[in-house]
Amino acid sequence: EDQVTQSPEALRLQEGESSSLNCSYTVSGLRGLFWYRQDPGKGPEFLFTLYSAGEEKEKERLKATLTKKESFLHITAPKPEDSATYLCAVLSTSGTYKYIFGTGTRLKVLA
Amino acid sequence: DVKVTQSSRYLVKRTGEKVFLECVQDMDHENMFWYRQDPGLGLRLIYFSYDVKMKEKGDIPEGYSVSREKKERFSLILESASTNQTSMYLCASSFSGPGSPLHFGNGTRLTVT
Numbered sequence: 289e290d291q292v293t294q295s296p297e298a299l300r301l302q303e304g305e306s307s308s309l310n311c312s313y314t315v316s317g318l319r320g321l322f323w324y325r326q327d328p329g330k331g332p333e334f335l336f337t338l339y340s341a342g343e344e345k346e347k348e349r350l351k352a353t354l355t356k357k358e359s360f361l362h363i364t365a366p367k368p369e370d371s372a373t374y375l376c377a378v379l380s381t382s383g384t385y386k387y388i389f390g391t392g393t394r395l396k397v398l399a
Numbered sequence: 400d401v402k403v404t405q406s407s408r409y410l411v412k413r414t415g416e417k418v419f420l421e422c423v424q425d426m427d428h429e430n431m432f433w434y435r436q437d438p439g440l441g442l443r444l445i446y447f448s449y450d451v452k453m454k455e456k457g458d459i460p461e462g463y464s465v466s467r468e469k470k471e472r473f474s475l476i477l478e479s480a481s482t483n484q485t486s487m488y489l490c491a492s493s494f495s496g497p498g499s500p501l502h503f504g505n506g507t508r509l510t511v512t
């Protein structure tokens with residue numbers, strides 16, 4: 289069964305304290321792995337798509353990486369405005385439209 | 400930028416009412432989706448549509464129906480609202496190409512009393 293697990297559930301960082309969020313996945317075949325940012329009361333905002341192991345994408349203080357079993361979202365020198373819930377999702381080859389979401393990591397960056 | 404617009408941010412309805420949630424996207428995406436998001440349960444797929452007038456059930460379709468008469472518009476209908484349908488409802492769209500990401504609207508917070 290296709291599955292996505294995110295860890296930790298919650299993370300508190302001091303401003304400038306770099307860290308990583310983890311997304312472990314089990315799929316029969318990977319069409320794509322997606323990272324989203326979600327602010328309270330709003331819809332998820334698309335950040336990155338990764339398609340194959342070894343791929344990396346960057347945007348400002350965020351960098352996403354992918355292996356055959358997991359993805360990491362690295363946050364370098366975070367700022368308070370990076371506080372949000374970060375969601376990971378995968379699209380497997382077993383279902384054209386079946387996106388499987390993790391339950392997210394709630395990130396709080398303290399000034 | 401992709402724009403997915405949901406007609407209401409907040410909605411309060413009474414048990415038994417028929418409820419319409421509307422979603423419009425401006426990127427000519429083939430696929431459209433309705434999810435609900437609840438604390439601890441994450442995002443769960445209610446219905447999706449891969450073309451006009453085409454629809455498929457997701458994981459939790461019971462108590463819901465959908466309508467897609469035009470490519471840019473996808474409606475979610477709660478035939479007879481119940482309190483367990485109180486939730487955040489998220490509409491999303493995507494291209495039909497393999498591995499295309501979902502783009503979400505800002506959600507409708509529905510409360511059924």
